[in-house]
Amino acid sequence: MTEFFHDCTTNERKREIEELLNNFAQQIGAWRFCLYFLSSTRNDYVMMYSLTVFENLINKMWLGVPSQDKMEIRSCLPKLLLAHHKTLPYFIRNKLCKVIVDIGRQDWPMFYHDFFTNILQLIQSPVTTPLGLIMLKTTSEELACPREDLSVARKEELRKLLLDQVQTVLGLLTGILETVWDKHSVTAATPPPSPTSGESGDLLSNLLQSPSSAKLLNQPIPILDAESEYICSLALECLAHLFSWIPLSASITPSLLTTIFHFARFGCDIRAKKMASVNGSSQNCVLGQERGRLGVLAMSCINELMSKNCVPMEFEEYLLRMFQQTFYLLQKITKDNNAHTVKSRLEELDERSEVLQELRLLLMCSQEQERSYIEKFTDFLRLFVSVHLRRIESYSQFPVVEFLTLLFKYTFHQMLNIQTSHPRVKQQEREEREFRQKKLYQRPHPVTSFNVFDHTTTCKYEDALVLLLTEVLNRIQFRYNQAQLEELDDETLDDDQQTEWQRYLRQSLEVVAKVMELLPTHAFSTLFPVLQDNLDVYLGLQQFIVTSGSAECFFLPTLANRLVKVTLYGSQIKLYNIETAVPSVLKPDLIDVHAQSLAALQAYSHWLAQYCSEAHRQNTQQFVTLISTTMDAVTPLISTKVQDKLLLSACHLLVSLATTVRPVFLISIPAVQKVFNRITDASAQRLVDKAQVLVCRALSNILLLPWPNLPENEQQWPVRSINHTSLISALSRDYRNLKPNAVASQRKMPLDDTKVIIHQTLSVLEDIVENISGESTKSRQICYHSLQESVQVSLALFPAFIHQSDVTDEMLSFFLTLFRGLRVQMGVPFTEQIIQTFLNMFTREQLAESILHEGSTGCRVVEKFLKILQVVVQEPGQVFKPFLPSIIALCMEQVYPIIAERPSPDVKAELFELLFRTLHHNWRFFFKSTVLASVQRGIAEEQMENEPQFSAIMQAFGQSFLQPDIHLFKQNLFYLETLNTKQKLYHKKIFRTTMLFQFVNVLLQVLVHKSHDLLQEEIGIAIYNMASVDFDGFFAAFLPEFLTSCDGVDANQKNVLGRNFKMDRDLPSFTQNVHRLVNDLRYYRLCNDSLPPGTVKL
Secondary structure (H helix, E strand, O other), X not given: OOOOOXXXXXXXXXXXXXXXXXXXXXXXXXXXXXXXXXXXXXXXXXXXXXHHHHHHHHHHOHHHOOHHHHHHHHHHHHHHHHHHOOOOOHHHHHHHHHHHHHHHHHHOOOOOOOHHHHHHHHHHOOOOHHHHHHHHHHHHHHHOOXXXXXXXXXXXXXXXXXXXXXXXXXXXXXXXXXXHHHHHXXXXXXXXXXXXXXXXXXXXXXXXOOHHHHHHHOOOOOXXXXXXXXXXXXXXXXXXXXXXXXXXXOOOOXXXXXXXXXXXXXXXXXXXXXXXXXXXXXXHHHHHHHHHHHHHHHHHHHHHHHOOOOOXXXXXXXXXXXXXXXXXXXXXXXOOOHHHOHHHHHHHHHHHOOOOXXXXXXXXXXXXXXXXXXXXXXXXXXXXXXXXXXXXXXXOOOOHHHHHHHHHHHHHHHHXXXXXXXXXXXXXXXXXXXXXXXXXXXXXXXXXXXHHOOXXXXXXXXXXXXXXXXXXXXXXXXXXXXXXXXXXXXOOOOOOOOOHHHHHHHHHHHHHHHHHHHOHHHHHHHHHHHHHHHHXXXXXXXXXXXXXXXXXXXXXXXXXXXXXXXXXXXXXXXXXXXXXXXXXXXXXXXXXXXXXXXXXXXXXXXXXXXXXXXXXXXXXXXXXXXXXXXXXXXXXXXXXXXXXXXXXXXXXXXXXXXXXXXXHHHHHOHHHHHHHHHHHOOOOOOOOHHHHHHHHHHHHHHHHOOOOOOOHHHOOHHHHHHHHHHHHHHHOHHHHOOOHHHHHOOOOOOHHHHHHXXXXXXXXXXXXXXXXXXXXXXHHHHXXXXXXXXXXXXXXXXXHHOOOHHHHHHHHHHHHHXXXXXXXXXXXXXXXXXXXXXXXXXXXXXXXXXXXHOHHHHHXXXXXXXXXXXXXXXXXXXXXXXXXXXXXXXXXXXXXXXHXXXXXXXXXXXXXXXXXXXXXXOHHHOEEOOHHHHHOOXXXXXXXXXHHHHHHHHHHHHHHOOOOOHHXXXXXXXXXHHHHHHHOHHHOHHHHHHOHHHHHHHHXXXXXXXOOHHHHHHHHHHHHHHHXXXXXXXXXXXXXXXXXXXXXXXXXXXXXXXXXXXXXXXXXXXXXXXXHHHHHXXXXXXXXXXXXXXXXXX
């Protein structure tokens, strides 16, 4: 063993040693040598290997071990543990405990009747209490939720046996904790009352509804010795795991809850922390850490109880008691203790001595304990607010106002005081920031229950909501919270492409938005002054800028006009172009403010649309001026010389004006005309792709979307159609000049230049079509009329680029968008031409080339093609029905053979969706339903057509369930279930007689092999739905046949499995029987594999 783990040992030698050790472990009687090794050596490697041999013997080979050997093992291992538990390394001791518990898991109570009694005796003996608690926790972990190497009946038996012991165990644990507390409380001195003790005592009395309870909790916590702390931590760990699975019942006594809350005080007691941090040695610091850990463990116990949503009526009094006692802890945490933060403690240490570096490191560990405690307490508050608040707030004893007061203090005065405490390496700073980020983003505000507020509740919480709104606003303003905001990172992007600053700002504003939904008037009156103050500063920047122009604009006393003024102000004096002494400091902020002002104005587009409707009736000039001024602010920013962030904000605002507001006069505004001219000018420099697409979308929508509040005869469609045709013609000028023959033979321009033209043009045209697809028929007609020539050019170019997968991908994306949005406008003949062209081009050779040799781009091409076919097969009516045989043949004869055996999921999802759509929307292509068959369903069976194609599709679905891709499995199972729900698939004669039990067999085998365990529930429901078509056949024929075909189990075990599968016909019972069958089948196979060769089975 030492050689195996030595640094100089080669991998080849390690493999030799590993083979020798494995062979030794498989020998009958190897355990006797291991028992000798355990009692005779102190080499950690040898002891761990020996225990692993025992573990393997018990969990995999126990059934074949002779009874005499079992008795000897059950006797020797506990004696070994009892004799050496104080000298063994903790990991060896814990492993030995687990091995003994594994024996109990197999043999208790029939063959190991004193297993649990021994544990209780260990706990009750002061010398072995820690060992007993370790055994108890291990027993709870291994027996309450055992792995699948036990039968369901044994699992149920173990849980029942443990539940019978719960009351005794909880009584013992309560006694241990109370004894330790009382023993050390005797010597604890009572401090003199502080000046504020009366006030805090009154509040505490209100919370607890009991002055005596408040007085008890105000007593100082005891100073525990190391052994007592260790015992208490083990007891609390046991309780936390027990609470995770035992039901809420009278076994959890008020005495136990009170004791747990006593220990929860260790996490927030300032006096003990101060003593450990500044008045003692490093040993005291270690003790302080242990005390903090006791608080964390106690809160873990409490949270396990809180996480149970199903609370019996008789337990609600306990919940109320728990909440009341927790409020004491909340009060302790929220006391003004800034003088005792970790930061100040470190500063004090620096003042006293420079040699206390190790003490500083210990304090860092202490800080980690504080973090853990805060996390646990925050979890408690989150559970309380989200799960139990509605249950408890109706109690007259529940002090809602006091709770909200403390919760508010906790949220803002404690959590946000956690700052970096000392210069550290970057790694420590990052950990600090991550912790701060987690705490700030997961604050347990009462807003988590906003969604269920009604008017009465809103009035009840109005003061709290207004206070919350004010404080959140203060926390995102530098004038109130500069120190913390400056620490937030605004450069590094997370997985959501947000910086720490952006995430904090967004989630804070989400809280503001939730309050605004409930109290719009209060919220506006709070927000507007904040905006006004900051705008005054921003608009005053001009006096510090040297510029040649002046800034005069129209101003109206409304919020929208105020925003318009701000955007125009930034555009006119060109703050985004200013030069500063330190460019990285001020310029990005000015650009961000300008971009945010445009985004804020865009958010008011729906209000502007309403204003547009009113302006149309009143014929007011104010609205015209407002829109014109907005365009004056936007137009200068649509330039290649403007930063992308600002450019894109301007483009999005232009799109909103054109799409949402739609003023009639928009196209006649000079600024808009300027944008038209710039975009259609062939000599103008092109904007970045995203901006170009947005601007073209806006210009197209100005011409295509109907004007609000105007009748059809006043929409000026003829003129707008001409203008739109001119716009599209200019945008596609270079694209339409591409000739298929020139592309296919010798090109006049390089291929890369051709690809750029195709990409730039199709990205714009595709976006225009996509955004008009849901609009009126007239708009779509004009759009297709403008695009018609470009569409025909695309179809002509397609064959020339069939081997260029990147170009083919973009062309198919364009055609897919056309099929989804303008299918009717294209007309049947041209649509048929497109489909036929694609079917001709995608031969089996071309499909194989795309899928097998062109990587992800080639696969995307095939997926786009299949998506187009999905649109085709979903079309109602008979127009495209003639294509169904060709589409099915393409899927099953060309695409499916290529991808069937490939492990990659590429193309498969799209292919099976196409097959599903083909079945779902063309059911009569396979089943000719007649009126007679519908009326006399029990007499006449539906006529079956195209049976070979249907069978091939079903076989493909069945094969997909044998593949490892869980996403494809879930998708296809959903498709089958949908077809059964909508079309009664499982009831069809062909499915019922030739396929039904094949599918059931495959799904059961999937469960047995645990290849898709995440879908156990879905698979169980599908098996039920299939079996319910013919329960008699399932129980009488399929189940016996399935068990007969199962290998690895003997005839007697098969009979037991069959008998245990009850003939229940309701969904919950049936699926429970299915999972029991699967579990026990796996268990029997495991047992049989563990038997030694030559074992005779009776």
